[in-house]
Structure formats: C-alpha cells, structure tokens
Amino acid sequence: MKIAFIGLGNMGGPMAINLHKAGHDVSAFDLSKPACEKVAADGVRIAADAASCVSGAEVVVSMLPASPHVEALFLGNGQQPGLLPLLAAGTLVIDCSTIAAATSRKVAEAAKARGIAFIDAPVSGGTGGAIAGTLTFMVGAEAADLERARPLLEKMGANIFHAGSVGAGQTAKICNNMLLGILMAGTSEAIALGVANGLDPKVLSEIMRRSSGGNWALEKYNPWPGVMEAAPASKQYAGGFGTDLMLKDLGLAQENAMAVKASTPLGGLARNLYASHSLAGHGALDFSSILFSVQKKS
Numbered sequence: 259m260k261i262a263f264i265g266l267g268n269m270g271g272p273m274a275i276n277l278h279k280a281g282h283d284v285s286a287f288d289l290s291k292p293a294c295e296k297v298a299a300d301g302v303r304i305a306a307d308a309a310s311c312v313s314g315a316e317v318v319v320s321m322l323p324a325s326p327h328v329e330a331l332f333l334g335n336g337q338q339p340g341l342l343p344l345l346a347a348g349t350l351v352i353d354c355s356t357i358a359a360a361t362s363r364k365v366a367e368a369a370k371a372r373g374i375a376f377i378d379a380p381v382s383g384g385t386g387g388a389i390a391g392t393l394t395f396m397v398g399a400e401a402a403d404l405e406r407a408r409p410l411l412e413k414m415g416a417n418i419f420h421a422g423s424v425g426a427g428q429t430a431k432i433c434n435n436m437l438l439g440i441l442m443a444g445t446s447e448a449i450a451l452g453v454a455n456g457l458d459p460k461v462l463s464e465i466m467r468r469s470s471g472g473n474w475a476l477e478k479y480n481p482w483p484g485v486m487e488a489a490p491a492s493k494q495y496a497g498g499f500g501t502d503l504m505l506k507d508l509g510l511a512q513e514n515a516m517a518v519k520a521s522t523p524l525g526g527l528a529r530n531l532y533a534s535h536s537l538a539g540h541g542a543l544d545f546s547s548i549l550f551s552v553q554k555k556s
C-alpha cells in the first residue's frame with residue numbers, strides 16, 4: 259500500500275519504520291532534519307515536503323504534537339496551505355496524534371466534504387511500544403473506516419479499540435493520560451518518601467510493583483534513575499514522552515471536564531504540578547522527571 263507518513267518524532271519515527279518493514283511503500287516527512295535522518299537510516303524514503311509526501315498516497319498517517327499542528331497540516335493556516343485539496347477522493351487519513359476531539363471532528367468534516375475519510379487513532383504504549391509495534395490504538399471512526407485502517411494499525415500495535423465515532427479515540431486517550439499523569443506523580447512521591455527514609459529505590463519499587471500500589475510506571479517506566487535501565491529516568495530523562503506533551507494532555511482533560519461539568523480534582527492538581535515543572539525549565543524532559551518536584555536535593 260502507498261502510505262504517506264508525516265511527523266517522525268519519538269513516536270512517529272519508529273511507527274513509520276514498522277510500516278516500511280512490513281513491506282508498504284512509505285514516503286515520510288518531518289520538519290526536523292535529524293528526525294528525517296533517523297528514519298532514512300532504516301531505509302524509509304524521505305520526501306522534500308509534505309505536499310510531495312502525500313502525492314499518490316492511498317493512506318496518510320500523521321503523528322504530530324498538538325491540535326494546531328494537525329489543523330494547519332490538513333486545513334492550512336495563514337502561513338501554509340492545507341493538504342486536503344491535494345488528496346484524492348477515497349484517501350484514508352489516520353491521525354495518531356493526541357489532540358482535542360473537537361479538532362478531530364472539524365478536520366474529519368472538512369475531509370468528508372471532499373470524499374476523504376479521516377479517523378482519530380491516538381496511541382498508548384510509549385516509545386518502547388512504538389519501536390516494538392505493540393502500541394494500543396484508541397480509534398474514533400465509522401466502523402468501515404476502522405476496518406480499512408486495521409491492517410496498518412496491526413503493523414504498529416497489538417491492541418486496537420473502537421472507542422466510538424470520530425473524536426471518541428481522543429476522549430479515551432485524555433482519560434487514560436489524565437490517569438497516567440496522576441499515577442506518575444504519585445509513584446514519584448511514594449519512591450521519594452521511601453528513599454528519604456533510607457530505603458533502596460529498587461527494592462521499594464519492586465515491593466510496590468507486586469503490591470496493591472502496582473501500576474504501569476512501576477512495571478515499565480520507573481521515574482527513579484537507575485531502577486530500570488531502559489526507562490528515560492536512566493537516560494537523563496531524554497526521549498520518551500515530553501513533560502510539555504503531558505501538560506498538553508492534562509490541559510485537554512481539564513477543558514473537556516469543564517465542557518461536560520465533570521469533577522476531576524486530581525487531574526486538575528496534576529495539570530498544575532506539570533505546569534510548574536515545565537515553568538521550572540523541564541518541559542523538554544520526559545514526563546517522569548516530575549520526580550524532581552518531590553525529590554530531596556542532595
């Protein structure tokens with residue numbers, strides 16, 4: 259299948275490589291040269307710009323930071339024309355970015371008017387899941403459009419959930435990430451408390467992992483440096499899932515909560531914790547660096 263892949267960052271890069279390795283004809287593009295070079299090293303063809311990337315594509319996959327990027331890419335803004343007029347009727351667009359559900363619905367409507375199917379398919383599983391091809395997809399789509407996307411999603415992920423119509427994948431994703439932000443902050447707090455009392459962070463993490471406090475951060479993404487070799491915490495919090503991206507997701511959750519008058523006290527607290535952490539200059543570090551806000555300075 260002829261696929262255009264736009265956005266080759268921490269997540270999009272390995273996802274594009276997995277589609278290429280599965281034998282698809284992938285043309286890829288990112289505004290960042292280093293991001294393009296990483297993917298090209300695995301044999302993926304890099305296009306000169308977004309317009310040439312989508313030329314002749316049957317499917318377009320996007321993996322961009324936030325709502326304004328996705329809206330500008332497909333609908334255009336003051337600085338750039340959108341891609342939708344360049345796509346043939348019948349093209350399938352799979353947006354894997356985490357963005358506002360309202361933006362997904364807006365782009366999907368404009369796409370539909372041109373005979374193009376647009377679905378939201380945000381992911382969970384981190385960069386490890388993107389590399390291993392074991393991501394979880396939360397899809398908002400008409401059932402028939404999801405069935406068209408499924409064979410490609412299966413090359414990048416292990417779990418594919420149909421959350422509902424367009425936008426529903428994004429709603430599921432922000433519920434999940436609100437919980438993740440809370441869990442990472444709480445896990446950091448618990449380990450820091452133990453260490454302040456002289457406990458070994460590795461031993462304490464293992465105790466909690468196998469006890470009632472067990473959670474994904476303790477299983478796969480420990481925030482304390484040196485506890486898990488592969489976790490961003492053991493690599494100076496480089497790569498992974500940026501603090502500013504988590505802050506964006508917690509903001510989306512709060513906007514959504516206000517719109518439906520939901521009470522999300524811990525989600526609100528978590529958003530403020532990550533906002534302070536970002537203001538302290540840690541926005542580009544992996545979100546597990548939220549540990550700094552509770553770690554005793556030595």
Ligand code: NAD
Nearest residue numbers: 265267268269270288289290323355356384385498499503
């Ligand atoms: P990233 O910042 O590493 O990558 C985003 C890439 O998009 C960058 O390389 C940037 O240059 C590129 N880009 C921005 N605008 C562009 C444009 N107009 N054309 C082409 N390229 C453009 O981010 P990421 O960690 O890969 O995350 C991408 C999305 O996935 C975000 O919405 C994030 O919230 C979500 N997500 C991330 C993780 C994670 O663990 N990193 C996990 C699940 C979901």
